[in-house]
Amino acid sequence: MAKYQKLVEPFKIGNVELRNRFVMLPMTIEKVDNYHVTDDLVDFYEQRAKGHAGLIEIGSCYVCDCFGTEPKYHTTTGACGCWDDEFIPGFQRIAEVCHKHGSKVAAQLQLCYEWRASGDDPLLSYAPSKDVPSGPFVGMPEREYTKEEIAEVVKQYGQAARRCKDAGIDIIEIHAGIGYMVMRFLSKYSNHRTDEYGGSAENRARFLCEIIDEIHKTCGDDMPILVRISADDLMPDGNRIADTLELIPIVEAHGVDAWSVQAGFHEAPRPVANQIVPEGEFIDLAKQVKTVTSKPVFPGTRINTLDMCEKVVTEGYGDAVGMARQFIADPDTARKVEEGRPEQVRPCIVCSRCLDNIFIGKPCQCSVNANVWEGVEVGLPQDKPATEKQHIAVVGAGPGGLEAARVAAERGHKVTVLEKSDKLAGLLTMAQVLNANIEPLVSYWNEEMKLHPNIEIKLNTKVDVDTLRALNPDQVIVSPGGGIIPIDVPGIDGKNVVKSEDIKAMCNGIVPEGKGMIWKAAVAAIKAQGGTVGFMRMGLNMKSGPTAIVGKRVVVVGGGFAGLEVAEAMCDGREIWVIDPAKKLGNGIGIIDKNPTINLLKKKGVHLMPLTELIEVTKKGAKVKNVETGEEQLIECDTVLTSLGVEQNTDLYDEIVKVWPHAKLIGDATTPDGKVYRTLEAVKGGYQASMAI
Missing domain, CATH: 3.50.50.60 (FAD/NAD(P)-binding domain)
Structure with a gap:
């Protein structure tokens, strides 16, 4: 069997067949306009569908009215509204573009920490129990749900699901993980109720079960339901895997077609998604869930490499594999595996720069894929071929220079990359020694540069104006790297x-x-x-x-x-x-x-x-x-x-711009005082520079 072959085999969730085992997990990527789907969001999902992701999940489809509110939890503002029929056309657009390319779509129904019954009520922080702090930025809950209010929430979930079905969405996901509202009912940490919604496993699961029953009423039994659950919530006195194994059959009896397994609360004392968390740390939770269900199960926390994906599906940890950040890094991940070129997959380096923005209500960004930030406004190089093909000299083969070269070449320009050392990737060459997550990115760049016949690489080449004059390029992009911040104290040149x-x-x-x-x-x-x-x-x-x-x-x-x-x-x-x-x-x-x-x-x-x-x-x-x-x-x-760290370095650029007035300076060399530029800023600069030519 060819490597990664199992990952590209089809499988089913309910009556929906998926082309492969790749699931793009839901994320709130902050590409909405007042909770409405935008062109940028449609484009984002279409790119992943063109990349053959088997299932694409729309993150955070909010079930209660948030118009005109200021949620304490900033991420809520980036959700897709699902509380009114006016949102149906937006979901329909996403479903249509994904279906056109063979991907199926799930909508993740969401309620984080705040709720209101209608647009006439104030948006307040709610919880099953008022004595437990809510998630990040929210503080103590302002209200504890009454049974009447729980019934209203259940109806909101049912109507939101109905809208998704009307829009052509294939699968409904209920987010019952990471410490959001449904999980707060499931968890012993956050649910201290003494009525029928608290105490025993059956009671703590009641809220989720009623939501599932309501969705079956509004959508019919043929609409597949997927539940995303934190199998260990990592909270003090919270749910451990044994509790989840007790909950799964109770919930599944109400009609669940698949389980997406994650770990933790957002506020858990133990990190779940950072670089410091070993890859695959939580996949065994999914394997244990599989012992109590015959439905498809897949893990979806801290997975980003194809080797780990293969381990999941070949060693019984899951029937599929869920990733979010990897599909941000490379929309074509699944297609490249299908076509037998996995070495060309652009790797996620687990830097969390995407989450840094999302968590405070800013649009998603990515250290290795600048288009995530730019979206439809700047576009993709393959969709914007150069009207006039030029010769572009790129000075410096760090991530900024290499991205500039890649984008320029894809647009049809001839590119010469000039690098003073004997290796590609600049500071990443050192960074990969300290941080193993960078190593696949260096490998990717070395493979990527081989793909473009119109890119010539000149290593061991010290660049000055005369070097460039000999090349006679039409355009110059200067990416020399930042200058080392000096330190001048006695003994600084010592042997130690x-x-x-x-x-x-x-x-x-x-x-x-x-x-x-x-x-x-x-x-x-x-x-x-x-x-x-x-x-x-x-x-x-x-x-x-x-x-x-x-x-x-x-x-x-x-x-x-x-x-x-x-x-x-x-x-x-x-x-x-x-x-x-x-x-x-x-x-x-x-x-x-x-x-x-x-x-x-x-x-x-x-x-x-x-x-x-x-x-x-x-x-x-x-x-x-x-x-x-x-x-x-x-x-x-x-x-x-x-x-x-590094500081601004314009010496070479200052000389070059005298001869090439339109020369562009990118990367670490542009670092402002007090700022830290990393891979993201370099790649973004290279992308923008070449898209503008």
């Missing part, structure tokens, strides 16, 4: 100091200036093994040892995104301090990852020292000062590692 630019040089096969035999040996080993990531890691010797470039006791100078990533990657077997003059660490890390990252570092014993600056490096270690009190201390260490 490792700078981020030294590590970058080593990863690019260059011995940093002034470094001795250990560095030369590490670089030689890397080159001998063809520059593999494993040997780069060995050269850096992240696990420490007698020949390590970085010693056992390390002071990391810089507590932003870059510094904390370095600290986390190197902390096993070492004692590490992270210092930064800022009051709070984590500059450049989004809302989803910041606290979990800091908590993980604390758990691993890393000493975090905000309000602290380096004033001198001595043979014994790092002399530091508290910026508020002025108190000084010596941290005895073997290595001082600087990781301050």
Whole structure:
């Protein structure tokens, strides 16, 4: 059997046959206009249908009237309204474009933390029990549901489902997970009621069962119903898998056709979706659910690679596999697998930049797919061929430069990429050594550049104006990377100091200036093994040892995104301090990852020292000062590692623009003061630059 073949076999949910085992999970991607479906949202789902996703789920179809309200939970504002017939045409548009390309569509009926019976009532935070805090941003519930209000909610679900059926939606999903309203009834953590809706498993499931019964009344028994449930809610005194195994048969008796299994509440003390969560961490929950049901079951939390997808469907963890972020990263994931070219799948790097925006009510964005942000306004390169084909020189083969080259080539331009090192991917070459999630992206870029005959790559090429004059391009895009933020204190050039630019040089096969035999040996080993990531890691010797470039006791100078990533990657077997003059660490890390990252570092014993600056490096270690009190201390260490990030770098661009006035500067080189530009900003800059030519 060919690799990943099981993933492209058809399967059924109820009476609906799906072309493959890929399920695009529902997300609230904030592409609505006052709860109405927009052209951008239709385009978003159509792209995934063109990419052959078997089932596409529309996230957060809200069942109660939210017009004219200001929800405390920001994500609600990005939901698709489903409380009135006026929304039917929007859902119909999504269903039609997805069906045209062979994908089936599910609508996820949703109620988060706030509710009202009608547009004449105030939108208030509700819960099954008033004594338990609601989810993020909401605080304590303002109301506890009465039985009469529960009956009204049930009717709202039934009418919302009826509208979806009228619009041509294939499957109804009830969101009963992640701590939203239905889950709050199911969970022992949040449901302390003493009436028939609380206490026993049968009572806690009653609300969900009544919703299912109502949907069968409004839509008929032939409308498939899918339930998404947190099989372990990860909350204190909440539901564990044993509770879920008791709930599943109770609920299923009311007519459920499939189960989508996730984990956690949004406010759970244990992260569920971050990079720090191992991939596949929760797939066994789905496997256990399969022991109490004969209906299709699929896991859908923290899965992003094809290898993990294959494990799920071939080793009995699920009948299909649910992913959301991977389908944001590459709409064509399923089609590329079907066509036997999985190496061309653009990988999700699990950076959570999409969730950072969604969680605060801003449109979805993606670090590897700039079109998610731009949507129909800028369009796709294959849909906008160049009216006049030109020769474009791209200076720098980092993610911004490579994206500029890809987009320009797809639009029909001739592209020459000029790179001073001997490798593609720029800072990602170093980042993949510290962060294994980046490694597939570097592989993707190396494969992608081979696909375009109109792209020429020139490595080991230092660029100046004369170099470009010899090429005589029509347009120039400059992506040289940011400048290293300098630090000037006594001893900074000592042998016990490792700078981020030294590590970058080593990863690019260059011995940093002034470094001795250990560095030369590490670089030689890397080159001998063809520059593999494993040997780069060995050269850096992240696990420490007698020949390590970085010693056992390390002071990391810089507590932003870059510094904390370095600290986390190197902390096993070492004692590490992270210092930064800022009051709070984590500059450049989004809302989803910041606290979990800091908590993980604390758990691993890393000493975090905000309000602290380096004033001198001595043979014994790092002399530091508290910026508020002025108190000084010596941290005895073997290595001082600087990781301050990058700053604006316009020197080369300033020379080029004199000759090519329309030259564009993109990527880290454009970093404003105090901002942290990462892969997302680089890729977005490259995409925009080439789409504008």
